[in-house]
Amino acid sequence: SVGKRLKSALIWVVASAVVCGLVLGILYALIGKVDFTVRHLSSSVQAFPNPNQFGAFTSGQPCIAPLTRQCSANTAPPNSQTTWTMRATFPEYVVALATIVGSVLFTIFGGVGIACLPLSLIFSFVRRPKAVITRSQYIKEATELGKKAKELKKAAEALHQEERSGNKGRKWRKNVKAVEKELLLLENDMNALEEMYPQGEKAEATWAFTVLAYIGKLIFGIVG
Template identity: 80%
Template sequence: MGDFNLALVIVAIIVCVLVFVFNVYLLVNYQHPDDANQAYFPKFVVVLGLSVAAISILMLPADVANRQACQHAIYNGACNLTLPMKDLWLAIYILDAVLVFFIIPFAMFYYEGDQDKSVGKRIKSALLWVITTAIVCGLVLGILYGLVGKVDFTVRHLSSATTAFPSTWGFSSSQQCIGGSSAHQCSAYIASASSETTWTMRSTFPEYVVALATIVGSVLFAIFGGVGIACLPLGLIFSFIRRPKAVITRSQYIKEATELGKKARELKKAADALHQEERGGNKGRKWRKNVKAVEKVHFDFGK
């Protein structure tokens, strides 16, 4: 039993490390060349988010294997020596919620802010937005927890009479209760339908957060997953319909290439002029406007 638990812990650690390394490989392989060796914080957030998403899926087989570790134990308390899966489930889902509502928005607000501002001002602006988001989320969670943070269980209310200890017991399939033939409320099989009642209890706040995150995630996955599945074949069909159907002649090719070369030289000249102005410290409103215009021309040129 102990060997199995130790092996499960080792496998869990190895899998977590492999998931993290694989996500780092994905980030390095598919990142834009201009983002190399910079913006490490959002990259860490991306890797952490992908790792948490993958681990939350791999938690299910880990939970099954963890239950098998104490299924055939011959002593009480064997399951207490296995992995604390309930705590791990709560930690994963709460970390997921923190990423979605706090860490990822902070990274977006910080790196999408005005690049001309100082680092301190960008952090301050991002923190203000995140604090506002936290207040709204806290109010929503608190109000919903007070209103619907309860769990209802349908149970049967069973009771039994008391009697002196007899010398013989007159129980049968039709009479399973103490008190004679009129007593039928101690057995769930023969109790009347009126014995059903609702047992209401308030869930703990972490479990409530996990349940709410699961519901919201399932709804969003159903919406965006359905839209993605529907749009994928449509995108492929439209790509096939809009494919190039004609081959231009050599003279047309030379003409188009000449015009593209002329536009490329003009674009490079404008970019060099902006670089010179940037090195000279002239970064006013006109310079930013020209930068946006050059970026737009560059984007249109790349189509």
């Protein structure tokens, strides 16, 4: 029923939120700190000099005596540098963590996608339909796809019946994924069949555009 589905969805949402909150909280307690590298600079003071006294400051002596080098970050001694450790706020920590994780994942999946796209276009050209099939072949293939669609419909109805009865174990989820995969393959087969047998008054033009589209995929795959 709808109530059971809402209850199940709410349980999954709450459980996911609790798990994510625990993970973020533990990580925040362990690594939720920020290190700042700072340098301590100091200088003596004296009365404001007249304009002629500015010539006494050089790159080797940028500060007022006796601290001749401790007011410049370029010439300050190494012991003037230290590290401050501060606890970041939780929103800042979440934003920083999301930025880092998102950048890493984008680099990985973006790189894989950029590398796979040209290969996918080239393989699409290789597996293209070579010629238009006859009407009898189209009817035969369409009949086979229709039978397969009926079988998948029965399997989907059986899974839906199991879902209503509350039998949603690992086997049920595995069968659902298998049916979804078969539906995707069936859709691809139907699209391929429509390409191999264009219909309508402009069937020849449709086939010509199909051929040009695959040639374009090959060109973009090679150039990319």
